[in-house]
Amino acid sequence: MPTADDKELIWTKKYPELGSAPVPIEPCCSPAYFELERERVFRRTWLNVGRVEELPNPGDYYVRELAVCRTSVLVMRGRDRKISAFHNMCSHRGNKLVWESKGNCRALTCKFHGWTYDTSGRLIGVPDEKNFFNLKKDGNGLTAVKCEIWQGFIFVNLDPDASESLLEYLGEVAEQLKGYPFDKLTSWYTYHADERVNWKILLDAQQEGYHVPILHRRTFVKAFESESIPYYRSVDVRLFRRHRMLAAGGTGDRQGVSPVETLARRYGATTFGAMSGGDYAGKVDSPLTGTFDFWVIFPNFVIAIMEGTYFTYNIWPLAVDHTLWEVRSYYPPPRNAGERFSQEYAKCTLRDPLLEDGSVHEAIQSTLASGAKTHFNFQDEEITLRHGHKVVADYVRDGK
């Protein structure tokens, strides 16, 4: 019978209150549970919807379709330079106000009857206004959505009664990520994958390292191979009230560097080089615990930081078994062909291993609803999943 020594069951000893019991599958395939998540998680928490660099100028706006919150959100930089968010919905008959994904405007006009709003959401024009009945323009602006910014990340909260500020909500995450150069890594590449999978299954497949030596045996494995045991071990796991972090310690360049990787690293951070803590150009001093720190900001936002590059996931539920996975990887704005090539290599070599993950996401979901199994068996390195499922369950039960 295996016994635990200092290499086993580390995190469960650190967080014994989470226990070690198998975790129910039903929340990942029950439509009723999904409806509770919609109301009690996604409509009541701070959700990242982008970055300030997407709105450099007054009048710039973009739209995010938040199907899980049953709304479309308009995020706009006003003439006063302030960034605000609104339900993307006309006050007249409810028509969706902005149909394109982004743009710049002096004012926004509804395509239906021409009601017009300024960049602060105020109703400023109603055609044939006198034919209404004492219509008050003041009370009929766009419906605001709570919107706050942390480190350039724009968050919204669909709960008009939300009492916590974004900073209070982020808590230790904001504190511990302080000093990471998000403001220098402002050139990014975005992928969208529309997957037949529950949002938690997708997140769970990402937020542990146990799978790396197996699923990623061709790709990421060499970044984290342990010298002492043939399995993955985090160098730290931190569980907060809602959020969590796992840190992976890289192998450096001990496993060798391929020819194209070698070339790319002359001009910037590559995914593999940065994850493993190897040698490359473009390192930026960063508050890291391992070489690759994976921060999960409840419920659906991930910031994975390395030195000189980071990536984010926005995991958008569409239905109980349907999710949009939005992946962005961030670099310094490329100044020349070499830096652009390095980034091309970095993003392709992030994308390919994520394709390995994508297959598994859908393969898991395809069997969950069979009822053949009722529980998942999580090991110690999967304590992050255990924590995630508990936080969701607490929200679903208590609404907070």
Place this chain on the structure above:
Amino acid sequence: MSEQRLPDQFSALEQFAATWSLPTERERSRRRLTSTMPDIQAFYEAILPRAGAIIEYLNGFALDEMPVPERALFHMLLPLAEVANAVEIFQQPQVTDGFDPERFIPMHE
């Protein structure tokens, strides 16, 4: 060879330009996925030994103001990043057991 696309000093690579000088990730990814490994390997082996010199040369031009031949060369350098994993890791064009790349959509172009 019908016309010269690349700067003179890289004319040895001219035979690959029609196939591999591709401006978008979508096109580069599709080229990788629809090529045979011998074709990918031939491109990789031709461009890799010259890639350092190509970069040093192209670094003399502003990224968004490259003349047409330099831009064509740059668009032939980027697919080296695309095919690297096919040659160095998977030994096949596709990611082994991978998710359909057509469903993993680059939104940046």
